[in-house]
Amino acid sequence: MIKRNLLVMGLAVLLSACGFQLRGTGTNQLTITELDVSARNAYGDTVRQLRQVLENSGVKVTANAPYKLVLTNEKDSQRAASYAGNGASAEYELTTVLSYQIQGQNHLPLLNDKLEVHKIYLQDGNNITGSGQEAALARKEMRRDLIQQMIARLEQLTPAQLEKLQQAADAKAQAEADAIEAARKTQEETPQQSPLELQDQ
Structure with a gap:
């Protein structure tokens, strides 16, 4: 019985590694139906695999989507974690940091x-x-973990939340535009002294 369970678990892991997902076992509950996905490295493995996972999850990846996921930076690093006594082997810690941005209208x-x-x-x-x-x-394996984390983040975003974020971004952009316009009008209405007047002072 134990061997049978291990075999089933092994097959499930193998199939999931290939991108296959057994019906009813997936955790992807994405409420976003359309999403544009891009990256600084447009042909990189991360963005390519992320697009594939999203499409397999029922998300339409299209440039016409109302929201856009941009992978702005992906940075890999490595550091020594420990050394063996004979100096022949050592443990290294690999780190990958993926920065991203979600853009609206x-x-x-x-x-x-x-x-x-x-x-x-x-x-x-x-x-x-x-x-x-x-x-x-x-x-x-780390790239696969990153993509799983990204999907988990996207699962937490609903259309209603995105709409609220869009409204806040619109309000901020409008406030900044109003401030720039007010500063421009103030500058225009302020009398400018000529160079001759400045010399007389």
Whole structure:
């Protein structure tokens, strides 16, 4: 019985890693039906895989969507976490930080946030090739975790919440435009002294 359960769990993990999702087991409850998705690295793995996951979740990814998800920056870093006594191997901590922005109408920013994932892998000084493959695999797993986190963030956003954020952004943009216009009118109405008048003073 235990072996059977482990087999079923193993198959489920394998299928989910391939992007397949068993009916009734998915947690994606996206209320956003349309979304534009772009990134600074337009052909990067993260934005490409994110688009695929969104489409598999029933979201129409289109440039005509009322809201846009922009992956503004993706930064990878690595630091030594620990060293083995003989110096032949060491643990390294990999970190990826993904900054993103959700834009509404007129490209107004509605939300700015970031996601962060960490993973530790062992680098064997006697097996550079194998260690490099392990690091690459770790990065792939981290990217998958990032995308899952992004989907979870998007699940929390409803059309009503996005509309409220849009109204707040519109009000802020209007207030800034009014302030600029008021400053311009004040400058126009303020008498300007000529250079000759300034010299006489």
